[in-house]
Amino acid sequence: MSNDGIFSAPRFPVDKALLLARLREHLPAHSLLVDKEDVRPYECDGMMAYRQMPLIVALPESEAQAQAVVRVCSALKVPMIPRGAATGLSGGALPHADGVVVSLARLKKIVRIDPLARTAVVQPGVRNLAVSEAAAPYGLYYAPDPSSQIACSIGGNVAENSGGVHCLKYGLTVHNVLRIRGLTAAGEIVEFGNAALDAAGYDLLALNIGSEGMLALVTEVTVRLTPKPELAQVIVASFAEVSKAGDAVAGIIAAGIIPAGLEMMDRKAIHAVEPYAKAGYDLEAEAILLCESDGTPEEVGEEVARMRAVLERCGASMIRVSQSEAERLKFWAGRKAAFPAVGRITPDYLCMDGTIPRKSLAHMLLAIAEMEQRYGLRCANVFHAGDGNLHPLIMFDANLPGQLERATAFGGEILELSVELGGTITGEHGVGVEKLTQMCAQFTPDELEIFHAVKRAFDPDGLLNPGKVIPTIARCREYRLTHSVDSAVGMSADQTLVKV
Amino acid sequence: MNGPFDPCLARWSERIRSATTERKPLRLRGGGSKDFYGQALSGELFDTREYAGLAAYEPTELVVTARCGTPLAELEAALAEKGQSLAFEPPHFGPAATVGGCLAAGLAGPRRARVGAVRDFVLGVKLIDGQGRLLNFGGQVMKNVAGYDVSRLLAGSLGTLGLVVEVSFKVLPVALAEQTLRFDLPGENSQSLALARLNEWGGQPLPISASAWVDDTLHVRLAGASAAVCAAAQKLGGQRVAADQASAFWISLREHSHGFFAVRAAALWRLSVPATTPALPLPGAQFVEWGGAQRWLHASSPAEHQAIRQAAAQAGGHATLFRADPETKAAVGVFQPLAAPLARIHRELKAAFDPHGVFNPGRMYAEF
Numbered sequence: 001m002s003n004d005g006i007f008s009a010p011r012f013p014v015d016k017a018l019l020l021a022r023l024r025e026h027l028p029a030h031s032l033l034v035d036k037e038d039v040r041p042y043e044c045d046g047m048m049a050y051r052q053m054p055l056i057v058a059l060p061e062s063e064a065q066a067q068a069v070v071r072v073c074s075a076l077k078v079p080m081i082p083r084g085a086a087t088g089l090s091g092g093a094l095p096h097a098d099g100v101v102v103s104l105a106r107l108k109k110i111v112r113i114d115p116l117a118r119t120a121v122v123q124p125g126v127r128n129l130a131v132s133e134a135a136a137p138y139g140l141y142y143a144p145d146p147s148s149q150i151a152c153s154i155g156g157n158v159a160e161n162s163g164g165v166h167c168l169k170y171g172l173t174v175h176n177v178l179r180i181r182g183l184t185a186a187g188e189i190v191e192f193g194n195a196a197l198d199a200a201g202y203d204l205l206a207l208n209i210g211s212e213g214m215l216a217l218v219t220e221v222t223v224r225l226t227p228k229p230e231l232a233q234v235i236v237a238s239f240a241e242v243s244k245a246g247d248a249v250a251g252i253i254a255a256g257i258i259p260a261g262l263e264m265m266d267r268k269a270i271h272a273v274e275p276y277a278k279a280g281y282d283l284e285a286e287a288i289l290l291c292e293s294d295g296t297p298e299e300v301g302e303e304v305a306r307m308r309a310v311l312e313r314c315g316a317s318m319i320r321v322s323q324s325e326a327e328r329l330k331f332w333a334g335r336k337a338a339f340p341a342v343g344r345i346t347p348d349y350l351c352m353d354g355t356i357p358r359k360s361l362a363h364m365l366l367a368i369a370e371m372e373q374r375y376g377l378r379c380a381n382v383f384h385a386g387d388g389n390l391h392p393l394i395m396f397d398a399n400l401p402g403q404l405e406r407a408t409a410f411g412g413e414i415l416e417l418s419v420e421l422g423g424t425i426t427g428e429h430g431v432g433v434e435k436l437t438q439m440c441a442q443f444t445p446d447e448l449e450i451f452h453a454v455k456r457a458f459d460p461d462g463l464l465n466p467g468k469v470i471p472t473i474a475r476c477r478e479y480r481l482t483h484s485v486d487s488a489v490g491m492s493a494d495q496t497l498v499k500v
Numbered sequence: 501m502n503g504p505f506d507p508c509l510a511r512w513s514e515r516i517r518s519a520t521t522e523r524k525p526l527r528l529r530g531g532g533s534k535d536f537y538g539q540a541l542s543g544e545l546f547d548t549r550e551y552a553g554l555a556a557y558e559p560t561e562l563v564v565t566a567r568c569g570t571p572l573a574e575l576e577a578a579l580a581e582k583g584q585s586l587a588f589e590p591p592h593f594g595p596a597a598t599v600g601g602c603l604a605a606g607l608a609g610p611r612r613a614r615v616g617a618v619r620d621f622v623l624g625v626k627l628i629d630g631q632g633r634l635l636n637f638g639g640q641v642m643k644n645v646a647g648y649d650v651s652r653l654l655a656g657s658l659g660t661l662g663l664v665v666e667v668s669f670k671v672l673p674v675a676l677a678e679q680t681l682r683f684d685l686p687g688e689n690s691q692s693l694a695l696a697r698l699n700e701w702g703g704q705p706l707p708i709s710a711s712a713w714v715d716d717t718l719h720v721r722l723a724g725a726s727a728a729v730c731a732a733a734q735k736l737g738g739q740r741v742a743a744d745q746a747s748a749f750w751i752s753l754r755e756h757s758h759g760f761f762a763v764r765a766a767a768l769w770r771l772s773v774p775a776t777t778p779a780l781p782l783p784g785a786q787f788v789e790w791g792g793a794q795r796w797l798h799a800s801s802p803a804e805h806q807a808i809r810q811a812a813a814q815a816g817g818h819a820t821l822f823r824a825d826p827e828t829k830a831a832v833g834v835f836q837p838l839a840a841p842l843a844r845i846h847r848e849l850k851a852a853f854d855p856h857g858v859f860n861p862g863r864m865y866a867e868f
């Protein structure tokens with residue numbers, strides 16, 4: 001096994017001609033991409049700083065075809081990289097030089113919606129929003145709503161345990177999926193969970209959700225649908241100080257309220273978003289909070305009044321409550337467009353995803369402001385404040401020498417501080433290849449060994465998404481050597497980035 | 501402190517290591533309130549109650565971290581003081597129930613269909629594995645996808661994967677208002693009628709936090725903002741049950757002190773099925789919870805046991821022999837048998853955490 005120089009993925013000796021011949025026995029020509037120009041669009045996912053051309057891209061159109069692909073790869077010991085809509089932000093779907101990208105994009109049937117049982121059975125390539133659209137006639141929807149929901153796939157959501165702006169109240173993907181059907185790396189069909197609320201044995205369903213395509217290739221998902229609330233209203237509150245906004249977040253929770261959404265944006269994010277999305281945000285504010293309430297009209301009235309009282313007590317300088325569904329959507333549109341809006345004002349940006357205890361929000365923001373100075377890069381902040389999940393967006397220009405490296409180090413430092421504050425390096429975007437280094441900060445060698453053993457329980461040959469998510473023990477040993485116990489800065493010593 | 505140098509944990513780790521070297525299995529046990537649950541008990545008794553107390557509790561973070569030996573009642577009291585609770589309403593099955601046992605058994609009470617099960621509220625665990633290593637997975641934050649979700653895997657693993665020494669749970673505020681409604685549904689179709697209503701209501705944005713049908717009577721509990729509870733009570737009708745009576749009723753379900761569970765001559769089965777599964781054509785009285793997704797019934801003959809397992813599987817769920825004598829458990833198996841690839845994955849996972857099989861051997865499935 002040698003190193004391919006991108007993220008230390010193990011290499012596999014592969015006979016491409018033989019592999020292709022075998023795959024052609026099962027898949028029609030239009031389902032196999034081999035030529036450079038055809039596979040080029042697959043060289044990266046939403047984490048565009050990392051690119052790698054795959055050997056072959058397979059686009060199965062049925063579970064049977066997917067199974068055939070997996071069986072061929074398994075027999076020939078060829079890496080398989082599951083891929084949904086490629087909106088992932090940590091390089092989870094980054095191809096492997098010796099591997100087959102297995103795109104599930106063509107498995108996009110909504111198999112069944114059962115309004116009485118409030119479930120939908122869908123193929124993995126179905127877009128997140130398409131599920132809610134299909135359920136809408138029954139007064140139901142699929143609750144997890146990542147900002148990428150018009151594009152991202154349910155298979156990708158399952159792999160990343162994706163959240164959204166409503167997950168404090170409605171849960172993450174893991175709370176809204178009843179069953180997944182999939183293929184092991186050997187091509188066996190497996191089902192985790194079932195149509196009931198629990199299954200016998202270990203909770204393999206929970207274990208697979210958020211496993212980033214490392215344990216099984218998902219071919220079908222049963223999701224739980226939620227009755228649409230009669231009414232939803234959002235409050236937009238401005239604050240002249242970031243720390244006051246942070247206190248207000250804690251205050252709302254302390255008042256015993258679980259808002260349907262509780263989001264925060266700082267001044268830089270507001271200023272990036274406003275000209276682009278025209279959401280009507282307060283440009284004078286240092287931070288704004290979006291606090292949503294949903295339920296029956298009586299319930300919403302009661303909760304909005306209670307939240308308003310807390311916000312006022314915490315020193316909000318302006319409070320607006322959406323007066324119509326159109327206005328509510330407008331207020332949210334700004335938040336949901338935050339990433340592309342920042343993308344407009346900078347050539348490149350890195351989106352971080354640490355999660356910290358809510359009480360440390362202000363501390364983290366101050367630390368980030370200091371890092372901006374030190375690294376000479378700007379950072380806009382968007383938070384799922386209710387969950388303590390941060391999305392600092394570090395702006396840089398990859399064409400300027402050293403900037404990508406600086407941005408990466410900046411991001412690494414934020415993640416390491418997240419761990420120090422009692423949090424985690426990734427709340428919802430996954431480790432992929434991006435945060436392999438920081439995994440060494442979060443886990444001990446013993447814990448990593450358990451992760452590797454879990455992987456082997458599903459995939460003994462290490463063919464599904466090799467080299468991702470769980471760093472090798474050797475890599476972490478190196479990391480520890482370069483990070484003396486009290487070193488503050490998280491330069492990724494062994495992260496070899498290929499700049500494009 | 502609760503770090504790796506805690507003397508109790510150091511001693512425990514040592515004991516596990518020597519159990520491993522001597523190949524002497526251990527039987528992990530908190531208060532023993534759930535000794536009845538699962539396959540036969542075996543191994544040398546390992547009492548987890550020494551490591552007790554809350555390690556951290558910050559109400560505004562909605563997170564509590566408790567050591568395994570903490571009495572469940574003590575944890576709940578601490579939360580109640582701050583107007584919060586374990587939303588999944590774990591059954592205690594006796595005053596001795598501990599937090600570790602609650603996680604390991606993975607059992608949830610009446611609110612399960614509304615809010616989720618134990619695993620849905622687990623944020624992190626600290627455990628000692630079969631090699632005596634102290635490991636941390638997950639954490640104290642709401643969202644965490646770093647590495648595989650080992651903490652949720654441990655919920656309901658019946659102590660077969662490791663000794664969980666500390667758990668962090670997401671906690672929720674207690675509902676501002678509650679109202680239980682009672683509907684008398686006499687007649688042959690009582691259960692079908694109840695199931696139809698529950699499923700119809702389940703599809704509407706109603707604040708239903710629990711439901712139960714037994715003895716031709718349907719109980720529904722509403723919980724949430726007072727305005728929402730009032731509006732829903734008006735809409736659903738039925739008779740309003742007084743608060744103290746209602747609370748006693750739901751506790752009697754959770755703790756199996758309700759008259760239905762008094763039948764001790766026969767084995768008690770728990771069926772976990774899709775909520776829309778029609779009334780099961782099985783003999784004897786049935787008890788429906790969780791909007792139709794959990795059903796209890798009694799059985800005594802081998803043919804009946806077989807019929808129950810089959811009916812649950814056919815409906816798309818599974819059946820657990822919840823309470824039975826050791827001979828019946830051995831003959832029938834407590835948990836639904838696993839499909840071959842899943843059984844293999846289970847064995848491999850067991851080997852990953854507990855390579856020498858020292859933790860609760862055979863408690864879940866005879867093979868491990």
Ligand SMILES: Cc1cc2nc3c(=O)[nH]c(=O)nc-3n(C[C@H](O)[C@H](O)[C@H](O)COP(=O)(O)OP(=O)(O)OC[C@H]3O[C@@H](n4cnc5c(N)ncnc54)[C@H](O)[C@@H]3O)c2cc1C
Nearest residue numbers: 084085086087088092146147153155156157159163213218
């Ligand atoms: C603008 C923008 C906003 C975003 N907002 C959010 C947000 O609010 N919340 C959030 O959680 N995320 C967000 N994301 C991240 C991303 O959209 C999610 O991680 C999403 O779930 C990825 O889905 P995908 O279909 O694009 O997966 P991909 O990127 O194709 O793949 C992601 C991972 O899943 C694996 N995978 C994909 N399909 C399968 C399958 N069928 N079986 C097994 N493994 C599979 C891949 O191997 C890879 O590891 C955002 C991304 C963007 C670009």
